[in-house]
Amino acid sequence: MAGQAEVEAMRRAVQLAQRGAATASPNPVVGCVVLDPDGRTVGEGWHERPGGPHAEVAALRAAGAAARGATAVVTLEPCRHTGRTGPCTRALLEAGIARVVYAVADPSAVAGGGAEQLRAAGVAVEGGVLAEEAEAGNARWLTAARLGRPQIVWKYAATLDGRSAAADGTSRWITSPQARADVHALRADVDAVVAGVGTVLADDPQLTVRAPDGTPAARQPLRVVVDTAGRTPTGSCVLDDTAPTWVATAAELGVGPDGHVDLQALARGLYARGVLRALVEGGPTLAGALLRAGLVDRVVGYVAPALLGAGAPALAEAGVATIADAYRLELLDVRRVGPDVRLEAVPRARGARQDEAEE
Missing domain, CATH: 3.40.140.10 (Cytidine Deaminase, domain 2)
Known part of the structure; x- marks a missing residue:
């Protein structure tokens, strides 16, 4: 030994x-x-x-x-x-x-x-x-080598009651400047940033790594738009020349069980492009589909001390019908970022029992 x-x-x-x-x-x-x-x-x-x-x-x-x-x-x-x-x-x-x-x-x-x-x-x-x-x-390289796909990190921002947008659809800004700066550091540590076309249509994000003054970083991850029907507008910020972009459509990758882009094919396509770690930033529908497909390896959540009471949830339908089917996570890190709380966790085996007894 x-x-x-x-x-x-x-x-x-x-x-x-x-x-x-x-x-x-x-x-x-x-x-x-x-x-x-x-x-x-x-x-x-x-x-x-x-x-x-x-x-x-x-x-x-x-x-x-x-x-x-x-x-x-x-x-x-x-x-x-x-x-x-x-x-x-x-x-x-x-x-x-x-x-x-x-x-x-x-x-x-x-x-x-x-x-x-x-x-x-x-x-x-x-x-x-x-x-x-x-x-x-x-972890990123080992995940990719073992599974033939990138390590996939789902990042979300939400209020204390789990809302990612208000009832009128507004979502900027739920979290603080400090949390947003932390997100840019997270983007700088991945090979691709992924969003659904719904997020692109609603928010027109740039999905780049930027300094607090807006200056783009020298190294930019691949931007990926998951867009079943090819609805990404030609003038979208995500299509500018700041970073490379892949608009992943059903015409290219095929259709999965839910009628949208085949996410397993998407994961393989990312790996073929040299992506070892991908950050999924939006939206709740895409996040739910990735969870159902077993394609979320890590979760990073930014929770703001705010309440909305109505509006879009951070996570849409994810295949959970009863509490026994809940996705249980193991917390790796919890810390304050400005006024917000940042949580990092990894999924446990599906159906794992709670360690603590519940009443």
């Missing part, structure tokens, strides 16, 4: 991996630490960008001759394929690494299997060390 020095090195490797969070996509974030036989760190590295050296190669370069007979501690199973760079398994063998400790197995058909290749070459290999921590930091 992994020793204390290796566990601590893995914790450090998880931290190193996050240095590539903003630049590694569509590749995974990976960190690596090389330990000499006495458990001392002799090299560190992380994957910074596509086409750049993988974490293991960067750590081996830092270690130099000290890598011979050493242990490589890495957050993701070393790859065994040749892409824009060579296989990490070969680099580890050529460097004389004697032991490899990794956190999460590589689920991809092309690159997975590196552990067995290393074992066959006489390297001692152990997997699963701090797997949960490494999974959390690499």
Whole structure:
């Protein structure tokens, strides 16, 4: 079993991996630490960008001759394929690494299997060390690699009584400037921003990443309009030249069980475009359809301390007929953003029982 020095090195490797969070996509974030036989760190590295050296190669370069007979501690199973760079398994063998400790197995058909290749070459290999921590930091890539679709985050803004718009249809602004700034930070962390055509027709959003003064960010995610019948007006803000846009129609993707755009085909289409994490911002009908299709991996809600009493709900029909069928979520984070509350959660298994007894 992994020793204390290796566990601590893995914790450090998880931290190193996050240095590539903003630049590694569509590749995974990976960190690596090389330990000499006495458990001392002799090299560190992380994957910074596509086409750049993988974490293991960067750590081996830092270690130099000290890598011979050493242990490589890495957050993701070393790859065994040749892409824009060579296989990490070969680099580890050529460097004389004697032991490899990794956190999460590589689920991809092309690159997975590196552990067995290393074992066959006489390297001692152990997997699963701090797997949960490494999974959390690499969730978007792992979701995409395992499911062939992006990690999908549904974001909503609502009043305390769950309304996303007033009775007259007005919805700007439910939440505060601080919450809206936080949303732009969230957009900056995804590869695509998705909205339904109803939101485009009602609000004419730009769906871009902007600074508080309105200046567009240098890197913009793909804008996606889910538009069954192709109703997006040609003059919509979402079609300007600030960022690329995909208007996803039923003519292109086919029709799902509800008569609208096939959402499974949409998810596959996003993945084919290199999208590993997509942010769904509107509206309630699209959110309900994604939940019914099992395509929501995370929920980020901004709740304003305001009451409307009437108006559109934040979530439309989602296939829940009775309380036993409710979508139960596990809260990951709750914090104030200005006067509002930001909640982040992941869905639990459908039909899971409440932990607390209810009267």
